[in-house]
Every structure is written in C-alpha cells, then in structure tokens.
Amino acid sequence: MSTLTLERNFFPLQNFGHSLTAPAYVFKPRCAEEICEAFELAGKTGLTVAARGAGRSYNDASLNGGGIVLDLSGMNRIINWDPVTGRVAAEPGVTLEQLWQRVEPEGWWPPVVSGTMFTTLGGCLAANIHGKNNFRMGPIGEHVIEFTAILPTGAEVTCSPNKNADLFYAMISGLGMLGIFTSITMQMKRIESGLLEVHAWPVHNLHEHLAFLFDKAPDFDYTVGWMDTMTGGKSLGRGQIHAANYLHGDEDPDPQKTMKLENQILPPRIFGVFPKSILYIFMKPFANNLGWSAVNTAKYVASLRAHTFRQSHAAFHFLLDYVPNWELSYGRGGLIQYQSFLPKETAEEAWRGMLNISLKRGMPSYLGVTKRHRPDQFLMTHALDGFSLALDFKVTNGNRAKLSAMLQEFDKVVLGAGGRFYFAKNSETRPETAMRFLGEETIAKFRKLKKRCDPNGILESDLYRRVFGNP
Ligand SMILES: Cc1cc2nc3c(=O)[nH]c(=O)nc-3n(C[C@H](O)[C@H](O)[C@H](O)COP(=O)(O)OP(=O)(O)OC[C@H]3O[C@@H](n4cnc5c(N)ncnc54)[C@H](O)[C@@H]3O)c2cc1C
Known part of the structure; x- marks a missing residue:
C-alpha cells in the first residue's frame, strides 16, 4: 500500500x-x-x-x-564485485565514478564510459552510451550480462541476451520508457596498467580530420577528435585527433603504482592552489563568439605539434570533469548539444554544409567533438558505420528560436545523408525525424x-x- x-x-x-x-x-x-x-x-x-x-x-x-x-x-550500492572474473552487479544509481574507483585498483576498467564520470549505470543503459572506443567495443549494452527491471505493472523482469531478449535489446536504449532498471550485472575489461599511451596529431581541415579518425581506428583502442568549429574556409574542420592504446606486459614498469587510486583521481586544484570548482566563473566572460573563437584558435595553435604521452585512464576519459560546472559558464540560457551520426561516405559533405550554415548565421558551435562508430543491434540505436560530431551551442533569449530553426534544418541534412540521432543529446528531434531514422518497423516494435x-x-x-x- x-x-x-x-x-x-x-x-x-x-x-x-x-x-x-x-x-x-x-x-x-x-x-x-x-x-x-x-x-x-x-x-x-x-x-x-x-x-x-x-x-x-x-x-x-x-x-x-x-x-x-x-x-x-539513492539506489547506489555495488551489490557484488568479483575481481577474479571482472563481473560486477550494481544498483542503477551507481555512478561510473563509483564503478571505476572500485574496479580499477584491482586491474579492471569499465569497458565503455561517457565523457563524464558522474552518469549513473541506469542512465547509461537507458541511453546505451558510447565511449571513445565505440568502433571497437560497441555501446555499454554489449557488456551487460543481465539486468532486472520493474515494469509499471509492478512485475519484475530479468533480461539478458538469452532471456527476454526482446526486452533486453529494447530496454537498453529505451530511455526508461518500458521499465526501471533495479540491478545491472556487467563485465569489466582487464587492464595491465593504470596508464594509456596517447598519440596526438593536428588535422588541418575536415577531410583530413575524418580520414585520420578512419585510418587510425584499426590500430588503437580509443580515438577521439576535437574540432575547431569556429573557423571556416579552407581550415573548416581543423582540429586535433587523440588516439590511445592500453599498455601491455612490461610496457608499464610499475603497474601496481599506476593503478592506485591516488594516481588516477583528477586533482581538485589547478597548479595545486587554484580550486577547480570556481574555474567556470572565470570562463563566463569568454562564453561568446569572440571569446570562444580566441579559445579555439589558441587550442589549435597549441595542438600543432604531434606528440605522444602517457595519461591515466581517468584523465583521458573524463576530460570534461576537469572543470566542474563548466556548463554554467554558458550563462542563463544554458547550452544545447547537437550530436549527429553520419555514414562514413556522407559525413564530410553533410558536416561541411552544417558548419558553414552555423558560421554564416553567426551561431557557431563553441565546441566540436568527433568519434568513430560501428552499428549495434539495440532497438533504438543511434550508432552506424561512420562518425559522430557533437556540437555545443550557447542558448540566449535572443537566439533560442533561430537556433532551434537552424538545428531542425540540420536534421534535414542529416536525414538526407542517411544519418541518425542520439536521444541523450538532441533537443530538437521531432516525431517525423525519429520515424525517418529509426524506421516504421522499429517504432512499431517499440510501441x-x-x-x-x-x-x-x-x-x-x-x-x-x-x-x-x-x-
Ligand atoms: C559532460 C558530458 C559528457 C557526456 N559524454 C557522453 C559520451 O561520451 N557518450 C555518451 O554516450 N553519452 C555522453 N553523455 C550523455 C550521458 O552519458 C547520457 O545522457 C546518460 O544517459 C546520462 O546518465 P544519467 O545517469 O545522468 O541519466 P539521466 O540523464 O538522469 O537519464 C537519462 C535517461 O535514462 C533514464 N533512466 C535513468 N535511470 C534509469 C533507470 N534506473 N531505469 C530506467 N531508465 C533510467 C531516464 O529516464 C532518461 O531517459 C555525456 C553527458 C555529459 C553531461
């Protein structure tokens, strides 16, 4: 009662x-x-x-x-962790931060993580998140062994790829619209070091950017691109590619040390003095076209030298968590992220068109992130054999309607190029857009x-x- x-x-x-x-x-x-x-x-x-x-x-x-x-x-208990098999069972409110901090010191890492560690497992399954290794490891759902969920009827269901498989592939990616996850069992990935070997290369235009992501992917465990989305012309799409590999065998002379939590946790202060928690306040004056254009140019110039370095797993994956509350720097109107997924054959032309439109209308994205993807078999999947580009747009009272209209125009470009969308990101997707990219059969199955x-x-x-x- x-x-x-x-x-x-x-x-x-x-x-x-x-x-x-x-x-x-x-x-x-x-x-x-x-x-x-x-x-x-x-x-x-x-x-x-x-x-x-x-x-x-x-x-x-x-x-x-x-x-x-x-x-x-509040449902945030790790129910069971087996460091021998790497299997973990957890409640849905367990965050990726809790998870990696539990498994990493014992030589494991979550197989798929988002760009922030503050997401929960329930939210990650409902969206079926992808990481910088999507082209290799697929989405998080591919590493789920089993979950239980409560349906609105009060019934409890247990699902795995072999049990209630239709629900397994629909509830993962189903945005919490079919039931509520109450426990999740997942397989972690073995690691032999707390470090990754990271390579960084500059790319000078959109063509080179996508070609690098494509060519490098087979040789690396992770790849991700940063794009300067504020520069047009011949330099449109310029940026930097990072690709990383796990260390194996004796490549890390002291893995016990590098896997210690104190060598992973992101420092709370910059230069050991300045608290990161207030950094976003100093970013506010730059949150306009001029300020971000300067930031993008400076970042591009700083990235012109190709180099290789070693970085902790946490530092590589959770770059955005370095500046807590960075989203508040966008001001009262906040920000919209628009992430489109395009087949490798059509991505360049479609994004060239979209980026040019945004520059011409004076509503450029302040941050662009690219990834390489592969398709998966989840019902509401956003992935395909191609790339994604995530764009962050500042929202103001003055531009809200114009921005919304521009993003709906982008939707048409993406659909025309055979692309897809991600329900955890875009705010503009309309029913007819979802129908086009998911297809009638998928929507009917979901309903x-x-x-x-x-x-x-x-x-x-x-x-x-x-x-x-x-x-
Ligand atoms: C800085 C940043 C970086 C990001 N990077 C990435 C990235 O690299 N890759 C990526 O794929 N995504 C990324 N995301 C998006 C993020 O991973 C997803 O939006 C994720 O769903 C958020 O998890 P959450 O716990 O906050 O869920 P919420 O945002 O609270 O909810 C997300 C969805 O999950 C449902 N849900 C939540 N809990 C449950 C439950 N127990 N049972 C059923 N449904 C539930 C909700 O109803 C909702 O539909 C990023 C987000 C941010 C802010």
Missing part, C-alpha cells in the same frame, strides 16, 4: 545544459518496493512517471514537467513493447512526449 504523497515534493528540475526547466514531483526510492509505490501513486493520481539518474542528459530525457520523477541516485510493459502509459518523459507522443 503506497504511503507516498505529492505534497511538498514539487521541485524545478533542469537538463544538464540548463536550457530547460520542468517542475515535477520528485521521489527518491531506495528499493524496488518504493518504485512500485510510485507507480501506485501514479495510477491513483493519473500522473506519469519518468526515471532520472544523475540528470546528465543534455536534453529533456529525464524531465517530466508536471509529473512524477523518480530520482534513482508494441510499450503496450506490453506499460499498458496504462505511466512511463513518460518530456522527451517521450516530444518524440513519440502522438501515435
């Missing part, structure tokens, strides 16, 4: 980019029973329910304006599963209503 009440639980929630606000009734369940209580309350009140992990999606994936939001960050798992349509988020709202 539910003891939850709505009173005094109504709070404004935001997306990671702080460009959206959606007040909701927020509950923080500690166990599966409390999730069921929230479903009961939803049934009684007619409200809908969305899950929220760490709220690190750039868009409205974990917002549910006027409805109930289940903040799962059928939704009816089976959630017959009364209790699980909804702002994203769900935006993209799948009107069947």
